[in-house]
Amino acid sequence: HITEGLGNPLDDTLLGAIFAGILAGVGLGLVFRGGGTSGGSAVIARLANQYLDWNISKTMLAIDLLVVASAYFVIGGEKTMYTIISLYIGTKVLDYIIEGLNPRKAITIISHRSAEVAEQVNKKMQRGVTVFSAHGSYTKEAKDVLYVVVNKQELLELKRIIHKVDEQAFVVVHDVRDVFGVGFTIPKAG
Structure with missing residues (x-):
């Protein structure tokens, strides 16, 4: 009433x-x-x-x-x-x-030039990159796999960096539901 x-x-x-x-x-x-x-x-x-x-x-x-x-x-x-x-x-x-209004993306990058990709991401985006040692099941070739989490707005810049360094890179983009830690919910040390 x-x-x-x-x-x-x-x-x-x-x-x-x-x-x-x-x-x-x-x-x-x-x-x-x-x-x-x-x-x-x-x-x-x-x-x-x-x-x-x-x-x-x-x-x-x-x-x-x-x-x-x-x-x-x-x-x-x-x-x-x-x-x-x-x-x-x-x-x-x-x-x-x-x-949240600012979803994150996790990107897995397999590249023959992974060290250069990681260096450019560190330098140009100030983002950490995790490096996993891996090998191909078919070729048995050893390679480094990169894993990086970025804001959705940073994804285009990351794609440009990868493409510029290695056009043949294999890239997988994943939706991320939650991210916490240094650089996301905890400010980076200055």
Whole structure:
């Protein structure tokens, strides 16, 4: 009764779906970051994350899409599509709230010129590089494998460095969920 007279109904359903997704994602993200759930599909998603290491937002999206698909015959096609838009936006916002607005990338680099690549990354990007000794299974050739974690914004610069030093390098880019330590959550020693 307190909020009954507040707010204005929207004539634009798409705008309503977008902002509903944003607000739901922010709310759920804050609840999950605090260690709680909102009930419903959130409980299943939290359990799947805890025991199966499934992504919370994607699990919720899958469950909610099943519910919305079954409601298609009740709410109709147009409202079903708007609901899917809202759920998708909510999922993306939830990811940003849980994982942060500045995701990291881990890059594995296999190069015949790995020492030069590592030196350039150290010098130009002020990023540490971990070097693993490895060998090819087929060729039995010994080589160094480089591993570096960068901000998403630094990825293009890193690719340029690698390409400039060794156009034949084999590079794998991985999404990283969490990074902590010197240079990320702990300031570098000056």
